[in-house]
Amino acid sequence: MQDNLQSSSYKELEQKSKYTNMFLRWFLYFVLILFASYFIFPLYVMVVTSLKTMEEIRQGTLLTWPSSLNFDSWLVAWGGRGYGAGDTFLRPYFWNSIKMVVPAVFFSTFIGAMTGYVLTKWRFKGDQWVFLFLLFGCFIPFQAILLPMARTLGTLGISNSVVGLVLVHTVYGIPFTTLFFRNYYISVPTELVKAARIDGAGFFKIFFKILLPISAPIIVVTVIWQFTQIWNDFLFGSTFSFGEAAPIQVALNNMVLSSTSVKEYNVDMASAIIAGIPTLIVYVLAGKYFIRGLTSGAVKG
Amino acid sequence: MKTLKIEELSKNFGTTEVLRKINLEIDEGNFLVLLGPSGCGKSTLLNIIAGLETINEGNVFIDDYNVSKVEPKDRNIAMVFQSYALYPSMNVKENMIFGLKQAKTSKEKIEEQLQKVSTFLQVDKLLERKPSQLSGGQRQRVAIGRALVREPRIFLFDEPLSNLDAKLRVEMRREIKKLHQQLKTTVVYVTHDQTEAMSLGTKIAIMNHGVIQQNDTPEIIYNKPSNTFVADFIGSPSMNLIKGKIIHNSNNISFIADGSTLEVPINNYDFKEKSDLNNKEIYFGIRPEHIYFKKLNEDDFDINLRADLSEYIGHEQIVTLDYSNQEILAKFPSTIKIELEKEMKLYFDLEHTSLFDFNTKERL
Numbered sequence: 001m002q003d004n005l006q007s008s009s010y011k012e013l014e015q016k017s018k019y020t021n022m023f024l025r026w027f028l029y030f031v032l033i034l035f036a037s038y039f040i041f042p043l044y045v046m047v048v049t050s051l052k053t054m055e056e057i058r059q060g061t062l063l064t065w066p067s068s069l070n071f072d073s074w075l076v077a078w079g080g081r082g083y084g085a086g087d088t089f090l091r092p093y094f095w096n097s098i099k100m101v102v103p104a105v106f107f108s109t110f111i112g113a114m115t116g117y118v119l120t121k122w123r124f125k126g127d128q129w130v131f132l133f134l135l136f137g138c139f140i141p142f143q144a145i146l147l148p149m150a151r152t153l154g155t156l157g158i159s160n161s162v163v164g165l166v167l168v169h170t171v172y173g174i175p176f177t178t179l180f181f182r183n184y185y186i187s188v189p190t191e192l193v194k195a196a197r198i199d200g201a202g203f204f205k206i207f208f209k210i211l212l213p214i215s216a217p218i219i220v221v222t223v224i225w226q227f228t229q230i231w232n233d234f235l236f237g238s239t240f241s242f243g244e245a246a247p248i249q250v251a252l253n254n255m256v257l258s259s260t261s262v263k264e265y266n267v268d269m270a271s272a273i274i275a276g277i278p279t280l281i282v283y284v285l286a287g288k289y290f291i292r293g294l295t296s297g298a299v300k301g
Numbered sequence: 302m303k304t305l306k307i308e309e310l311s312k313n314f315g316t317t318e319v320l321r322k323i324n325l326e327i328d329e330g331n332f333l334v335l336l337g338p339s340g341c342g343k344s345t346l347l348n349i350i351a352g353l354e355t356i357n358e359g360n361v362f363i364d365d366y367n368v369s370k371v372e373p374k375d376r377n378i379a380m381v382f383q384s385y386a387l388y389p390s391m392n393v394k395e396n397m398i399f400g401l402k403q404a405k406t407s408k409e410k411i412e413e414q415l416q417k418v419s420t421f422l423q424v425d426k427l428l429e430r431k432p433s434q435l436s437g438g439q440r441q442r443v444a445i446g447r448a449l450v451r452e453p454r455i456f457l458f459d460e461p462l463s464n465l466d467a468k469l470r471v472e473m474r475r476e477i478k479k480l481h482q483q484l485k486t487t488v489v490y491v492t493h494d495q496t497e498a499m500s501l502g503t504k505i506a507i508m509n510h511g512v513i514q515q516n517d518t519p520e521i522i523y524n525k526p527s528n529t530f531v532a533d534f535i536g537s538p539s540m541n542l543i544k545g546k547i548i549h550n551s552n553n554i555s556f557i558a559d560g561s562t563l564e565v566p567i568n569n570y571d572f573k574e575k576s577d578l579n580n581k582e583i584y585f586g587i588r589p590e591h592i593y594f595k596k597l598n599e600d601d602f603d604i605n606l607r608a609d610l611s612e613y614i615g616h617e618q619i620v621t622l623d624y625s626n627q628e629i630l631a632k633f634p635s636t637i638k639i640e641l642e643k644e645m646k647l648y649f650d651l652e653h654t655s656l657f658d659f660n661t662k663e664r665l
Contacts, residue, residue, distance in 0.1 A: 191386035191459075194353050195447075200374035200403035213390030 050269035073266035093251035099162050104169035105226045112177020117207050120185040121193045137175030146239050160241050169230045177222050184218040220289040228279050248275050304329045304487045310359030319345050320511045330485045334502035342511040343491045352376050379448035380457040385440045387432035394428040397447045414450045422446045438469050458490040507531050529662040532586050541629040542584040549579035556585050561625035582659035591650040592631035601648035611639050
């Protein structure tokens with residue numbers, strides 16, 4: 001009798017928890033879809049607008065689908081209209097940005113790896129102070145260093161050049177890259193370095209032969225981080241370069257803001273998408289390593 | 302000629318003194334175990350021998366040659382680490398020959414050494430594998446192999462078995478012992494596990510707070526600990542230290558525990574110094590395994606003690622006894638039926654006692 005009573009009440013509870021779970025699940029989906037559409041909406045507007053003609057933009061609403069796939073505005077954004085003065089287009093500045101971002105990412109990542117290696121595996125007196133000051137570099141508002149940096153670039157004779165921007169981005173990337181690599185290498189057992197020293201490997205050999213080959217996850221993280229930062233940078237680009245030497249974000253700004261004729265929303269949107277595509281590509285190619293690298297812990301021999 | 306000699310060695314990290322005036326010598330072919338609780342400086346000492354740590358004072362000699370300022374790779378040593386420290390990006394073969402390649406050994410010689418060592422350690426089938434594809438025991442073997450191919454004068458082991466599970470640890474322990482018997486290379490081995498130390502070492506140096514407490518054969522360390530730290534550290538459960546004092550009249554020396562009137566005769570104890578014993582406060586040390594349930598020797602001293610607790614651990618049991626309000630432990634075969642809360646007749650093996658000065662904690 002007792003058993004029956006209990007089992008029936010258990011059944012009831014089971015039913016109840018089933019309904020609660022179902023409700024919660026649907027609620028979860030609802031919220032997720034809501035947020036997802038919130039994020040995707042601007043992108044949708046951008047893509048759709050870039051494919052419309054100006055005529056359509058004037059007549060339709062933001063959300064209307066273009067009548068035909070028209071890539072003219074993309075061509076204009078990338079290569080210009082072909083007439084001389086006042087025709088700004090992205091192609092040369094895109095290459096400026098590439099010329100800036102590749103060496104800047106390479107050098108800042110490499111130097112960060114080196115400093116991270118020294119700070120964890122070749123400890124010296126006061127190393128924690130060095131690390132603290134480097135961390136400080138992460139928190140400096142970049143506006144504060146614009147003037148001194150401009151002076152420095154001027155003295156070095158590399159102001160308003162891609163080389164100058166590479167230098168600036170490398171220098172201000174090092175605090176972040178060092179932080180990444182230090183935190184990664186600190187979980188690599190120091191015994192590895194000891195073993196290699198007994199085996200007769202020196203400072204550089206240990207770095208290149210033993211630590212670098214196991215650093216792939218953190219290298220990916222650093223490269224993505226640095227690439228995004230440097231590619232999307234506007235402040236340094238607009239301060240330390242103008243005209244021919246400007247990176248793409250600055251050119252985009254000039255293009256959108258300084259056009260004297262009618263606002264061409266379709267060309268603006270296409271330009272903005274072009275300026276954002278490289279970071280997207282980097283994420284798509286290396287995104288899964290990004291998550292893995294951020295969460296990966298010790299390297300177990 | 303001593304294979305390894307350490308002279309008046311001191312080391313501190315900042316203001317913390319890690320090692321204080323260490324003196325140590327090892328003859329060719331010996332197996333020295335550095336044993337002690339964590340933080341006693343044993344690993345630091347090993348790192349100093351390897352050349353991975355600098356020295357503040359004193360010297361290290363290998364084959365009578367002062368190597369205090371010599372690079373690790375030139376000291377003719379090899380080291381096996383607790384975490385194995387196999388290079389993760391290299392396969393077993395590359396791991397094992399990395400050192401030889403650094404030393405610019407000829408290709409033929411490398412191949413020959415690799416063949417010899419990998420067959421000897423039975424890792425010749427694993428040469429192409431990455432460390433992550435190996436089991437714990439295999440990794441340990443490869444780590445030992447990496448040390449072996451260099452044919453060092455001294456092997457250094459830094460808690461090599463601590464990462465293995467209990468069963469494998471016993472197996473690998475036996476293999477290391479076998480290895481040493483076959484190769485007869487000098488070994489310095491760091492551990493905090495007394496069973497490992499006892500079973501492997503030909504000599505054991507027990508360390509505490511950066512000082513060597515006793516350096517001797519396992520037998521002497523077990524039977525004649527030089528102070529209460531060693532007595533307490535070695536043996537499981539550790540030695541009973543009963544507080545009391547010595548009564549010395551004309552021709553009789555005996556021990557009386559605090560709060561007791563029972564005189565335990567210690568005439569046959571091998572005192573270092575026989576004068577001035579009367580009323581000396583001491584610890585009377587007797588191991589749990591030297592308290593018997595049946596009289597075994599003529600001289601065994603019979604005593605009535607109350608059993609308070611019995612812990613069954615398979616082949617034996619550990620019984621907690623009350624000796625005039627001091628708790629002592631005894632180890633009996635588990636076949637014996639113990640009645641708790643009752644006095645019973647037991648026997649102290651007076652051949653196997655140790656006496657320590659209460660104040661200095663040193664052996665009398």
